[in-house]
Amino acid sequence: MLTSPDFLVPDREWCERRIPDGAGRPAADFFYSSMLGTNHGAHDRLRRLVVRELSARRVAALGLRVEETVAGLLDDFAEAAADGADADFQDLVALPLPVAVVGDLIGVPAADRLRLRQLGDDAGRLLEPVRSPEDWARADRGVSGLREYFTALLRERRARPADDLASALARGQRTDGAGESDGAGLTEGELVDILVLVFAAGFETTAGLLGQAVHALLTQPGQWALLRRRPDLVPAALEESLRWDGPVPMTERIAARPTELGGLPLPAGASVITVMAAAHRDPEWFADPDAFVVGRVDGRVLGFSAGVHYCVGAALARLEGAVLLRAMLRRFPELRAAGPPGRRTGDGLRGFTRLPLTV
Numbered sequence: 046m047l048t049s050p051d052f053l054v055p056d057r058e059w060c061e062r063r064i065p066d067g068a069g070r071p072a073a074d075f076f077y078s079s080m081l082g083t084n085h086g087a088h089d090r091l092r093r094l095v096v097r098e099l100s101a102r103r104v105a106a107l108g109l110r111v112e113e114t115v116a117g118l119l120d121d122f123a124e125a126a127a128d129g130a131d132a133d134f135q136d137l138v139a140l141p142l143p144v145a146v147v148g149d150l151i152g153v154p155a156a157d158r159l160r161l162r163q164l165g166d167d168a169g170r171l172l173e174p175v176r177s178p179e180d181w182a183r184a185d186r187g188v189s190g191l192r193e194y195f196t197a198l199l200r201e202r203r204a205r206p207a208d209d210l211a212s213a214l215a216r217g218q219r220t221d222g223a224g225e226s227d228g229a230g231l232t233e234g235e236l237v238d239i240l241v242l243v244f245a246a247g248f249e250t251t252a253g254l255l256g257q258a259v260h261a262l263l264t265q266p267g268q269w270a271l272l273r274r275r276p277d278l279v280p281a282a283l284e285e286s287l288r289w290d291g292p293v294p295m296t297e298r299i300a301a302r303p304t305e306l307g308g309l310p311l312p313a314g315a316s317v318i319t320v321m322a323a324a325h326r327d328p329e330w331f332a333d334p335d336a337f338v339v340g341r342v343d344g345r346v347l348g349f350s351a352g353v354h355y356c357v358g359a360a361l362a363r364l365e366g367a368v369l370l371r372a373m374l375r376r377f378p379e380l381r382a383a384g385p386p387g388r389r390t391g392d393g394l395r396g397f398t399r400l401p402l403t404v
């Protein structure tokens with residue numbers, strides 16, 4: 046489904062016909078004109094710019110900054126966990142790390158990050174497969190607040206450019222040193238919405254992966270010890286965690302034309318929820334799918350989706366996860382889970398609200 050031309054993402058025209066509640070809402074206006082809610086040429090135009098800015102080279106250049114951020118957050122965590130106390134890993138590390146990294150990428154000053162974290166959390170309600178009136182209200186609040194913030198940031202960077210994504214977009218130039226104009230001719234509103242999307246898509250997802258990977262490694266027998274002996278398995282452990290308990294369990298597609306899925310006829314325009322988490326536990330794809338097996342080679346992990354909407358931040362999320370796990374294995378060899386974690390509500394994103402650990 047994710048790679049077939051018979052399926053598209055629901056776009057603005059579909060939203061107007063099928064979600065009358067969305068009309069005039071900032072959150073619907075944002076989502077159904079963003080990369081996640083556009084197809085074909087409209088999608089390519091936005092995506093090309095962001096893919097270039099999140100190139101492998103730019104992500105690698107963030108590596109040192111990610112190391113420093115991880116070291117600082119693990120100092121805070123070590124302090125909270127001193128003398129055998131339980132420390133909340135989600136609140137102290139898993140959430141602040143991607144907020145700081147995506148904040149550095151975009152150019153958000155550290156002092157503003159906590160406020161943006163709340164707005165991003167509200168905007169995340171857009172990922173619910175069925176949005177309640179409360180989800181819409183929160184998503185509107187989040188999107189409006191983030192739009193206001195990033196409009197001001199773009200204005201500021203236009204006046205005083207720095208080496209970050211906001212400045213690159215403000216200038217309409219690339220930041221990888223080539224200095225060419227992007228020529229995409231994006232409007233101010235489109236540039237603001239790109240920053241809103243990169244920010245909102247970049248932190249809660251990654252926070253989910255970091256918390257769930259650590260939790261899986263600590264609660265599945267022998268896995269933390271395995272990684273201590275074999276730190277080279279860290280990337281494979283992240284991949285298995287993405288499969289076993291990934292942050293984005295599902296996404297939505299619309300039949301572009303009359304088609305068929307698993308023998309079920311679908312009319313054009315039919316909405317289908319694509320549950321990647323179910324594919325990840327499909328015994329025809331993965332042997333013994335409920336077992337957490339680092340380094341398994343069967344099946345294909347769809348945690349970052351597939352096809353033209355494949356996550357543009359996948360390399361950055363993997364980098365954050367690898368740097369963090371390696372540092373934790375070194376610093377906290379005796380790390381243990383300390384009681385049950387709390388989970389966020391909703392179906393669109395999986396993540397912990399609380400993850401108590403002891404060192």
Ligand code: HEM
Pocket residue numbers: 054080081082092095147242243244246247248250251252254291292293296297348349350351353354355356357358359361362
């Ligand atoms: C573990 C962390 C992450 C996970 C699990 C994740 C997951 C996903 C998934 C499943 C999609 C595609 C949805 C679909 O096909 O309908 C997606 C798209 C996207 N992601 Fe991520 N993501 C993560 C981190 C990030 C980061 C760090 C960034 C940015 C810095 C980011 C930016 C985006 C953007 C802009 C899109 C839209 C791409 C498009 O529609 O063409 N993501 N992500």
